[in-house]
Amino acid sequence: MRVPFIKMHGLGNDFVxxxxxxxxxxxxxxxxxxxxxxxxxxxCDQLILLEKPRNPQARLYMGIFNADGSVSGACGNAxxxxxxxxxxxxxxxKFFIESDGAMLAAEVGKSISIDMGPARTGWKDIPLKAAxxxxxxxxxxxxxxxxxxxxxxxxxxxxxxxxxxxERGAGITQACGSxxxxxxxxxxxxxxxxxxxxxxxxxxxxxxTWLENDHVLLEGPASYSFAGEISEQLLxxxx
Numbered sequence: 079m080r081v082p083f084i085k086m087h088g089l090g091n092d093f094v095x096x097x098x099x100x101x102x103x104x105x106x107x108x109x110x111x112x113x114x115x116x117x118x119x120x121x122c123d124q125l126i127l128l129e130k131p132r133n134p135q136a137r138l139y140m141g142i143f144n145a146d147g148s149v150s151g152a153c154g155n156a157x158x159x160x161x162x163x164x165x166x167x168x169x170x171x172k173f174f175i176e177s178d179g180a181m182l183a184a185e186v187g188k189s190i191s192i193d194m195g196p197a198r199t200g201w202k203d204i205p206l207k208a209a210x211x212x213x214x215x216x217x218x219x220x221x222x223x224x225x226x227x228x229x230x231x232x233x234x235x236x237x238x239x240x241x242x243x244x245e246r247g248a249g250i251t252q253a254c255g256s257x258x259x260x261x262x263x264x265x266x267x268x269x270x271x272x273x274x275x276x277x278x279x280x281x282x283x284x285x286x287t288w289l290e291n292d293h294v295l296l297e298g299p300a301s302y303s304f305a306g307e308i309s310e311q312l313l314x315x316x317x
Contacts, residue, residue, distance in 0.1 A: 088155030090252025090281030107147030136176035143245025154255020178253030
């Protein structure tokens with residue numbers, strides 16, 4: 079079976095998008111690793127699998143998988159790409175995208191905006207193994223039982239933050255939407271930034287707003303790269 083895909087990116091944070099609503103294909107972790115391989119496969123930071131929604135309020139369900147085959151709970155850049163793709167397939171201007179444990183409100187007009195939901199700052203929500211302040215831990219530190227992203231940030235001014243990203247399961251990426259949201263929330267809590275600011279990653283700039291109701295809005299571009307088919311041989315080689 080040859081599996082069609084679309085390659086998209088948000089500020090260089092790139093994704094292979096598979097629509098399982100059409101063919102029911104669900105890749106195994108080894109197949110995800112092969113597809114994500116930049117030498118032998120298509121190449122991507124994350125693989126995105128579109129499925130029928132579990133929640134009837136949503137237009138679709140979005141599964142997110144890191145390049146190493148592990149599951150990711152959120153990806154703001156990928157959500158914008160999916161929102162643009164779905165809007166061009168006939169979705170209304172505003173609709174819900176369901177992801178692992180979340181309902182994300184998307185709005186596609188002149189720009190693409192995603193309501194990433196309320197900021198979660200409790201140690202059990204992150205999660206940590208025990209209560210405590212974060213220090214210089216890295217992705218695989220035992221403190222983080224589900225591993226963690228690491229953002230390195232400098233404050234340019236109260237409206238501009240510069241970040242670099244190490245994503246769990248992917249390594250260094252050009253941008254990270256959910257990471258940009260976390261960066262703004264962390265900066266505001268330390269009185270280093272206003273509640274709306276530009277977060278600049280290696281791939282470009284994102285607009286992030288932490289609303290008074292605690293929800294975080296993420297706004298930025300989404301771009302097509304190319305479309306194609308994943309060969310049966312590639313899928314067999316990785317089985």
